[in-house]
Amino acid sequence: MRIGEVAAKAGVSVRALRYYEQQELLHSTRNPGGQRQYPAGAVERVRLIQRLYSVGLPSRTIREVLPFADSGEVSPELLELLAAEHDGLDRQMTDLRDVRDRLHDCITEARGHHRTASPS
Amino acid sequence: MRIGEVAAKAGVSVRALRYYEQQELLHSTRNPGGQRQYPAGAVERVRLIQRLYSVGLPSRTIREVLPFADSGEVSPELLELLAAEHDGLDRQMTDLRDVRDRLHDCITEARGHHRTASPS
DNA sequence: CTAAAACCTGACGCCGACGTCAGGTGCAAG
DNA sequence: CTTGCACCTGACGTCGGCGTCAGGTTTTAG
Incomplete structure (x- = not known):
């Protein structure tokens, strides 16, 4: 190609x-x-x-x-790198989930507002 | 301050x-x-x-x-924006999880290798 | 064979989130 | 009053992941 x-x-x-x-x-x-x-x-x-x-x-x-x-070849020092990167991604995911959920709350709350006020 | x-x-x-x-x-x-x-x-x-x-x-x-x-103030058009951003974050999370798991596999597999070869 | 695509190697441009330097001001302490 | 630090406003520098233009070569279609 x-x-x-x-x-x-x-x-x-x-x-x-x-x-x-x-x-x-x-x-x-x-x-x-x-x-x-x-x-x-x-x-x-x-x-x-x-x-x-x-x-x-x-x-x-x-x-x-x-x-x-x-x-699948890997050396111990690169193993460290991979683990570190993995942890970094985990933290990113956590932050990301928080922000997403926060937005989700805002969204659903807003939807509730401009429908017919409070449901329950 | x-x-x-x-x-x-x-x-x-x-x-x-x-x-x-x-x-x-x-x-x-x-x-x-x-x-x-x-x-x-x-x-x-x-x-x-x-x-x-x-x-x-x-x-x-x-x-x-x-x-x-x-x-919590929100207008319908901004609601759209929030939902779109939310979806984007969701996709990011999915990709991220894939890559992370892929790395995880590599790591665990490598750990198995340089321990005492195959376990089972 | 020839024209047009597709490819090549530089090299400069861009955008976003700041770092950093220059030259001047505010403010608290002795 | 003066020293000195924290603060101010420009304005230019940087880095990464390309976009893009310039000027030349190779491959393909007719």
């Missing part, structure tokens, strides 16, 4: 894929003309990268955790 | 507080000398703002949802 096709299938820009390569998140081989060649699995990998970005992880972290999505 | 004290108690920089004011997230009165004066509740408000930022919300959105944390 060439870069345009991967971009289209993964729903990202060509520029993004080149950027991922520069950040060493996504590797490619080159054909004789110098154009990038990707295996089929690249699309899935790009989707994973996108999800990791969407969670708020920076390139550096993604670069370090990506290998484990492929193989 | 003056700005330095609020900053210290909330654990943010003075610069951040001035920025919040510029973004209309945090209001202050001025004393005759032109210095900012904050009520005691400001510290809690700043903490809330920080949590909203940490969840990934931009200033614009925070500016719009903050009023509901104070009063």
